[in-house]
Amino acid sequence: MNADELKNRTKECAARVVKFVENLERGKATDIIGKQLIRSATSVAANYRAACRSRSRADFANKLGIVEGEADETPFWFETLIACNKVEQDDVHPLMDEVEQLLKIFSASHITAKRNRYLK
Secondary structure, three states: OOHHHHHHHHHHHHHHHHHHHHOOOOOHHHHHHHHHHHHHHHHHHHHHHHHHOOOOHHHHHHHHHHHHHHHHHHHHHHHHHHHOOOOOHHHHHHHHHHHHHHHHHHHHHHHHHHHHOOOO
């Protein structure tokens, strides 16, 4: 998968999360958790886009660290919605699976980028 394909994949995932949150039953908890979920999912896409425009390998590695952190936060908000009985796990499984696949990709990429950041 090249950088453009991954940019599109993260943007599509963010859009799916937005649509998912828009369909949640309104309430104090779901509104707050939904906002956090949208923030983390859209941040993955936005920060990966920024990482692709990095000026150096070290800058790329640092920005990928942000992407990895946001990708790690996103499943937490899904898990919280499930734990609070606001959604059923089966209803979010496909979307959570996509987020977790992206997390694995960015975790591995971040490790590689850190290893390569000072190589010429």
